[in-house]
Amino acid sequence: MSASQSIDLLIHGSAEVVTPLGQAALTGAGLGDVSVVPDGAVAVDDGRVLEVGRSADLQNKYAAHTTLDAQGGTVLPGLVDAHTHPVFMGTREAEFELRAAGKTYVEISAAGGGIASSLEGVRTSSEEALLGSLMERARRFLSLGTTTVEAKTGYGLTLEDELKGLRVIQRASAEQPVDFVATCLAAHAYPPEYADRREDFHTLIVEEIWPAVADQGIARYADVFTEEQAFDLDSSRRIMAGARDVGLELRMHVDQLTPLGGAQLAAELGARSADHLEHVSPEGIEALAGAGVVATLSPLVPLFLRESTEAPGRALVAGGVPVALSTDFNPGSCYCMSMFEVLTWASLRYGFSAGEALTAGTLNAAASLDLAHEIGSLEVGKRADVLITDLPNHSHLTYELGRNPVTAVVKGGQLVWRAQDPGA
Numbered sequence: 001m002s003a004s005q006s007i008d009l010l011i012h013g014s015a016e017v018v019t020p021l022g023q024a025a026l027t028g029a030g031l032g033d034v035s036v037v038p039d040g041a042v043a044v045d046d047g048r049v050l051e052v053g054r055s056a057d058l059q060n061k062y063a064a065h066t067t068l069d070a071q072g073g074t075v076l077p078g079l080v081d082a083h084t085h086p087v088f089m090g091t092r093e094a095e096f097e098l099r100a101a102g103k104t105y106v107e108i109s110a111a112g113g114g115i116a117s118s119l120e121g122v123r124t125s126s127e128e129a130l131l132g133s134l135m136e137r138a139r140r141f142l143s144l145g146t147t148t149v150e151a152k153t154g155y156g157l158t159l160e161d162e163l164k165g166l167r168v169i170q171r172a173s174a175e176q177p178v179d180f181v182a183t184c185l186a187a188h189a190y191p192p193e194y195a196d197r198r199e200d201f202h203t204l205i206v207e208e209i210w211p212a213v214a215d216q217g218i219a220r221y222a223d224v225f226t227e228e229q230a231f232d233l234d235s236s237r238r239i240m241a242g243a244r245d246v247g248l249e250l251r252m253h254v255d256q257l258t259p260l261g262g263a264q265l266a267a268e269l270g271a272r273s274a275d276h277l278e279h280v281s282p283e284g285i286e287a288l289a290g291a292g293v294v295a296t297l298s299p300l301v302p303l304f305l306r307e308s309t310e311a312p313g314r315a316l317v318a319g320g321v322p323v324a325l326s327t328d329f330n331p332g333s334c335y336c337m338s339m340f341e342v343l344t345w346a347s348l349r350y351g352f353s354a355g356e357a358l359t360a361g362t363l364n365a366a367a368s369l370d371l372a373h374e375i376g377s378l379e380v381g382k383r384a385d386v387l388i389t390d391l392p393n394h395s396h397l398t399y400e401l402g403r404n405p406v407t408a409v410v411k412g413g414q415l416v417w418r419a420q421d422p423g424a
Ligand code: NIG
Pocket: 085, 114, 115, 118, 225, 253, 256, 301, 328, 330, 331, 332, 333, 334
């Protein structure tokens, strides 16, 4: 009998190991093609996946320093949240109540609420205080099985406050297990002091904020809220072209509240991700597919805003656009950090199968961040970001609403979170 190979970690005893496969986004009919290994196990060494196979086989083959028994639950790749705004102070529950009473997001913003009402909290908070709150949110993301999070600024809207927000993201990423990928959303809204001189705000962003962000290497992405009530197409084009000129890559909030044609602009500019897309047109879908832009959808947002128009998830998939999922966690339009909730709503709203939702919330979300070679699936050589859940099979991923099924989280091969009371 051959000696067994020693490894760092073996996760075994699952009902299923379920994962998309590949180093790029899955599209079209392939979106839901996930691999299902019954009674599966994951062998991990040096922080990376060494092998995925049957528990009995891998238990024979390897002598693991640490073993984790999945106890008949489903094992998944760590979830990837491709769009969040987690650097804020203070919440906006009064707006939620106003919407419940019939006011719209746009009406509330026009009356001084919305994004502008979150500026003071960030501007008057110290970097340490913001870091403390992001560290707490990171713990919550982790407990919900999200191991990588795209994190935008956008509630500072001055050079100093945007840089402060980016430092907070960078420090939080270094100081706890969740990986934050930073995006500077300096073009989120016109701050009150620029209300009557919008061109000057564009100039501040293009001539000062983007160059400082790029010089400091403190964010990979730049973002804009392209919308009738925010930055129009021409302003967005100028702002995003400026970001591209200094080497930042582009993500864009487009066609969320009105069909402005932001998707076509994202395609024209070669953005990596076009987000929201509730009002995208057939021409917009074609443009995104042609340019290979990832559509990052947030199915909780229309629900939370009581807006009736959904992103056309199925049409985007049918049109060949790579589709990713996200919470859009923020104090205004989605106060929810759970990607499991998002997977369920992607199924309810877009008609995604459990496999399609999983791919969109893992591999394709990773692709939207240009990280699909590294995370987003359980495959040989990828970083070992692994969830153990108590779900009896992967259909429960979308079937179960409102419960956290995660019992353990492994990040880079290390056990970093364990449920106190599994199944609660
Ligand atoms: O993604 N659309 C713009 N930005 C956020 C909302 C932010 C807020 O209301 O504070 C979003 O939905």
